[in-house]
Amino acid sequence: MFTHKTSVRIRYAETDQMGVVYYGNYAQFFEVARVEALRSLGMSYRQLEERGVILPVRSLEIQYRGSAVYDEQIEVKTVIPELPQTRIIFNHEVLNEGGKLITTGQVQLVFVSAQTKRPMRAPAYFQELFEPFF
Amino acid sequence: MFTHKTSVRIRYAETDQMGVVYYGNYAQFFEVARVEALRSLGMSYRQLEERGVILPVRSLEIQYRGSAVYDEQIEVKTVIPELPQTRIIFNHEVLNEGGKLITTGQVQLVFVSAQTKRPMRAPAYFQELFEPFF
Amino acid sequence: MFTHKTSVRIRYAETDQMGVVYYGNYAQFFEVARVEALRSLGMSYRQLEERGVILPVRSLEIQYRGSAVYDEQIEVKTVIPELPQTRIIFNHEVLNEGGKLITTGQVQLVFVSAQTKRPMRAPAYFQELFEPFF
Amino acid sequence: MFTHKTSVRIRYAETDQMGVVYYGNYAQFFEVARVEALRSLGMSYRQLEERGVILPVRSLEIQYRGSAVYDEQIEVKTVIPELPQTRIIFNHEVLNEGGKLITTGQVQLVFVSAQTKRPMRAPAYFQELFEPFF
Numbered sequence: 001m002f003t004h005k006t007s008v009r010i011r012y013a014e015t016d017q018m019g020v021v022y023y024g025n026y027a028q029f030f031e032v033a034r035v036e037a038l039r040s041l042g043m044s045y046r047q048l049e050e051r052g053v054i055l056p057v058r059s060l061e062i063q064y065r066g067s068a069v070y071d072e073q074i075e076v077k078t079v080i081p082e083l084p085q086t087r088i089i090f091n092h093e094v095l096n097e098g099g100k101l102i103t104t105g106q107v108q109l110v111f112v113s114a115q116t117k118r119p120m121r122a123p124a125y126f127q128e129l130f131e132p133f134f
Numbered sequence: 135m136f137t138h139k140t141s142v143r144i145r146y147a148e149t150d151q152m153g154v155v156y157y158g159n160y161a162q163f164f165e166v167a168r169v170e171a172l173r174s175l176g177m178s179y180r181q182l183e184e185r186g187v188i189l190p191v192r193s194l195e196i197q198y199r200g201s202a203v204y205d206e207q208i209e210v211k212t213v214i215p216e217l218p219q220t221r222i223i224f225n226h227e228v229l230n231e232g233g234k235l236i237t238t239g240q241v242q243l244v245f246v247s248a249q250t251k252r253p254m255r256a257p258a259y260f261q262e263l264f265e266p267f268f
Numbered sequence: 269m270f271t272h273k274t275s276v277r278i279r280y281a282e283t284d285q286m287g288v289v290y291y292g293n294y295a296q297f298f299e300v301a302r303v304e305a306l307r308s309l310g311m312s313y314r315q316l317e318e319r320g321v322i323l324p325v326r327s328l329e330i331q332y333r334g335s336a337v338y339d340e341q342i343e344v345k346t347v348i349p350e351l352p353q354t355r356i357i358f359n360h361e362v363l364n365e366g367g368k369l370i371t372t373g374q375v376q377l378v379f380v381s382a383q384t385k386r387p388m389r390a391p392a393y394f395q396e397l398f399e400p401f402f
Numbered sequence: 403m404f405t406h407k408t409s410v411r412i413r414y415a416e417t418d419q420m421g422v423v424y425y426g427n428y429a430q431f432f433e434v435a436r437v438e439a440l441r442s443l444g445m446s447y448r449q450l451e452e453r454g455v456i457l458p459v460r461s462l463e464i465q466y467r468g469s470a471v472y473d474e475q476i477e478v479k480t481v482i483p484e485l486p487q488t489r490i491i492f493n494h495e496v497l498n499e500g501g502k503l504i505t506t507g508q509v510q511l512v513f514v515s516a517q518t519k520r521p522m523r524a525p526a527y528f529q530e531l532f533e534p535f536f
Contacts, residue, residue: 024161180339292429
C-alpha cells in the first residue's frame with residue numbers, strides 16, 4: 001500500500017452560490033492529489049504521457065460528508081491499495097482545515113497506449129516504482 | 135419512474151489535452167440534466183432555492199466507457215427511479231452524437247433547509263410533481 | 269459587419285459564493301458565442317480545425333457592469349467588425365434576462381497553421397463566408 | 403508600488419485540446435496571484451469579506467504571447483501600481499518554467515459593501531497595509 005498527502009487551497013472560482021466548493025471540483029482535487037502522489041514516487045504523469053502512456057479515467061466515486069469553503073487549505077490523502085497492473089486505483093480522503101473528513105472518493109484509471117489507443121499493462125519502469133510498497 | 139432527456143454542446147473549455155472531455159466536467163453535464171429534468175416538471179431548482187430548500191450532493195458515481203469530443207452535442211438521459219423523500223436520486227446515461235453510450239452515472243442529493251442547514255423531507259408541493267410518475 | 273446572437277443558461281457551477289457568475293467564466297460564454305456565430309455562417313470551428321487551421325486567442329478584454337445569476341438565460345451578442353485577414357475580432361455584449369447590458373468584451377484570435385504552428389492568413393473558403401457582410 | 407510573485411502548477415483540467423492552457427483559465431491564475439499578494443501583506447481576501455467588504459471585478463484584460471502547458475509551474479508576478487482608493491488595480495505577468503513571458507494582464511476590482519451592495523472607499527485598515535509601498 002502506498003500513501004501520500006497533498007494540500008490544495010480553495011479558489012474563489014471553485015465555490016458556488018451555496019457558499020461551498022462545487023461538487024464537481026473534487027475531481028480536480030483528486031487529479032492534483034494523484035499527480036503529486038506519482039511525482040513523489042519519482043515519475044510525473046507528464047513523463048508517463050511523454051513515454052506514450054495515457055491514463056484515461058474509468059470510474060469516479062465521491063461521497064460528500066461535509067463542505068470545504070473558500071480559501072481553506074484542504075488536505076487530500078491518497079492511497080494506492082494495489083500494485084498497478086492494467087489499471088491503477090486511487091482512494092482519497094479530503095480533510096478540511098480543522099482536520100474533519102469532508103469527502104471520500106475513488107478514481108480508477110486504465111493504462112492505454114497513446115499510439116494505438118488500446119489498453120496495455122503498466123510499463124515495467126512504472127511498476128518498479130511501486131514495488132517497495134507492496 | 136420519471137425520465138427526461140436533454141442535450142449539451144461540448145465547449146472547447148471542457149476538453150483537455152487528451153482531445154476529449156475532461157472527466158470532471160460530467161458533473162456539470164449531470165447538473166444541467168437534473169435541472170432541466172426538474173424544469174420539465176414545472177419547478178426549477180432556482181425556485182426551490184427561493185423557497186428555502188437547497189439540495190447539496192451526497193454522492194456522485196461515474197463510469198466512463200467512451201469519450202465525448204469537442205463540439206459534439208451529447209444527449210444526457212435522466213431517470214428519477216423513486217419518489218423523492220429525504221433524498222432524490224438521478225441516474226444518467228450520456229450518449230454521443232452517434233448514439234453510443236459513453237458514460238453512466240448517479241447523483242444523490244439530499245433536501246436541506248436553507249435556513250437551519252438541517253436535513254428535511256421533500257416539500258409536499260415538490261413531491262406532488264412526481265406523483266403521476268410513481 | 270456581421271452580427272449574431274446566442275443565449276446561454278447559467279449553470280450552478282458557474283456561480284461563486286458572491287451569488288453571481290464568476291468573472292472568469294465569461295471567457296467560456298464568449299467562446300460559445302463565437303462558435304455559434306461561425307456555425308451560423310456555415311462553418312463550425314471544429315471544421316476549421318479539421319482543415320488544419322487553429323485560432324489561438326491573442327487578447328481578451330472584459331468590462332463588467334452588472335452580474336448574471338444562476339439559471340438566468342443570458343444573451344450574448346456578437347459583432348465581427350472587419351473582414352478576417354490574419355486575425356479575427358469578436359465584440360460581445362452580454363444582456364441579462366431583463367435585457368440589461370451586464371458585460372461587454374472583445375476577443376482577438378489569430379489564424380495559425382496546425383501543422384507548422386505559424387501565423388497564416390484566413391483561408392479563402394473562410395473569408396468568402398464573410399464577404400456578403402463587408 | 404507593491405510587487406509579489408506566486409507560482410501555480412497547471413492542472414490537466416486546465417488544458418484544452420490545443421494542448422495548452424485554455425485562455426479563460428488565466429482569470430483563475432490572476433485570482434490566485436492577487437489573493438496571495440494580499441495574504442503576503444497580512445490580510446486575506448477571506449478576512450476582507452468577513453469584515454463586510456467584497457471586491458467585484460470591474461475589468462479584465464489579457465494579452466497572450468505564448469502558452470503554458472500541462473504540469474508546468476508558471477510564475478505569476480503581481481504589481482499593485484497605486485494605493486487602493488475606491489478601486490484596486492493588479493497588473494500581472496505570467497512566466498513559463500523557462501522564464502519566458504507568456505501572458506500579461508490587468509484586473510481592476512472595486513470596493514463594495516457586502517451589506518448595502520454599494521461602492522465604498524477601501525477601509526482604512528486595508529489602506530494602511532499598502533502605505534509603506536507608496
